[in-house]
Amino acid sequence: MPTVPTTTIRIDPDVKKHAGKVFDELGIGMSAAINAFLKAVIREDGIPFQLKVDRSSTVKPETRNAMLNNASIARKDEFYTQYDDVAKEMTHYAESFQQKVVLCNCDDPFESAFFRYFVINFNDLGLAKLISTSYAGSPVAGQEYPVDGARSAYQAVVTQVPDENLTRPDGSLDLENVFALEGNSLSPLMGDGDFRSNECETLLDGADIVVTNPPFSLFREYISQLNRHDKDFIVLGNMNAATYKEIFPLFRDNKLWYGESIRSGDRKFHVPENYPMNAAGCGVDNNGRRFIRVKGVRWFTNIDNGRRHEPIKLEQAYVPAENPRYENYDAIDVGRTANIPTDYDGVIGVPITFLDRYSPDQFEIIMLANGNARTNVDPAILKEVGYQPHRSDRGGVGIIEGRRIYARILIRKRIV
Structure with a gap:
């Protein structure tokens, strides 16, 4: 996992190749070179060289996928699940993902541990497709890499991933190479990306398995929707939800049960910068991100697992x-x-x-x-x-x- 905020940018392959050769001769990596440039910007209080139009340049124009940012920017509307918690639970269902379409409703895919996990493990799991949506109500959605120049909700679709390590030394993902592949795309949604919208329900109809962390306040509504559409799911929620009148009958009728990896204790979640830090278990991690610890968190699923029997x-x-x-x-x-x-x-x-x-x-x-x-x-x-x-x-x-x-x-x- 990244130890500092990271940014993924799209670079012309020829530019990246030739620049990489120069950096190799200097004995530094691409990340170190970019950091040196940014420090020079700060030192010079501006661009540290003269800008002019280069008529001979063969660099290609940026496309709509030009800015794919993986930075750690806080959002307002949900707790942000840790990557390790996602990975530990998903290992219990590896065979269930073979040739399946996975849907992850998120505030923003590129801020989501769920999206990150399924991109990294796309080939090992044998996924057919990964669809992840953003929510325009989040201050992050489209802010760092607006789709077609607009800050709006969008969907990220992945149908193939390079058979190579996508994690860079600084922890960021090589997403520009992912979205350069045929069949992979970023496209705006017509609405705000609310899971209850017609277009998001249409995406749900085309999915096999839903994996995410819905807002706890909307948990019963989210599960009811999944049940209504007869979808397999693995989602995080508070164990108190088990007693809801909409949820308990699903336990009773063996249509829902707890997942495998979380059985007791609390879990760490990142929270927005404006989140009040006045409760026990709150803090700031080594990366400067605020977090809280939430008790009674459980995975809820309707995909069978061995421990249940x-x-x-x-x-x-x-x-x-x-x-x-x-x-x-x-x-x-x-x-x-x-x-x-x-x-x-x-x-x-x-x-x-x-x-x-x-x-x-x-x-x-x-x-x-x-x-x-x-x-x-x-x-x-x-x-x-x-x-x-x-x-x-x-x-x-x-x-x-x-x-x-x-x-x-x-x-x-x-x-x-």
Whole structure:
């Protein structure tokens, strides 16, 4: 990963070749030479040589792809996922990407760890196409490399990548060579790049797998859209989303589950320069970029993985005193997933954290017993679990000895 802000520029191949030979003789690289030029600009307070029209020049005019900037500029509307977090999760689905079209909705592709990962690993994954969109509401979109001279939302399409190392010594990507290839393009969108727009939904229809970090505030809407279009996905979200009325039924019906690589703790995200740094875990990294640490982050996916089918090792026996019955459900309470009894076949209430270790081969999820159970759960299911409204359950929270407990997932063992 880059250690300083980087900029990728398009250079005529002949100019780059001949300049490279000169720099080789001087014993410096292209990056060092450009940095020397920029320092000279600062020192001279201007261009350090006379500018004039060179009529004999054979340098080609710049094209619309002329400025491909990979600089670290802060954006407003989302946390910026770390490359390592993306890479660790994607390794669990390598075979799923073969000959697939991947869509990444971003604030700006060239600021995105998702776009970077799939460009670098395009050939190893055997991708058919990578599509990444920007969002005009971001202060970054089109700012450094406006498409056709306009600061607007755009799409980056990659259908092939050179079979060579694209990462330069300074950490930037050799994107000018990528977008010089036939079939690869940058083109403006008609709208602002909002994932809910008609043109973005059309792009979604043409994709096989969606991988991104949607704004947490729009998570339920984003997942609902993916489910409506019947798409495979791997997206980041907060674990609290698991209890949303739009999300929990997908867990229950085995249409969504947690990913592989993040199970606990917090995660580091870069944030805009104007982000308030008044919370625990905030800081500034060695590159001068602000970051925060966010707890409860999880990958959400509907692509199968091996860990999901590993059964929980059960060792505890059913002890009535330790596993009391609810007053408003025909079920027992188990405060820790590890303490699920081996010898109880009825309905069991377990913590939300059960989802981290849930195996659909071992258990069936029945419902979520929380304050919205009466309104969100099918009456037939409430009858099945013996629900009886209690004056203190506030809509369906489990009651033990007259007191409400935390929200519980009601499960039962699958009959083998």
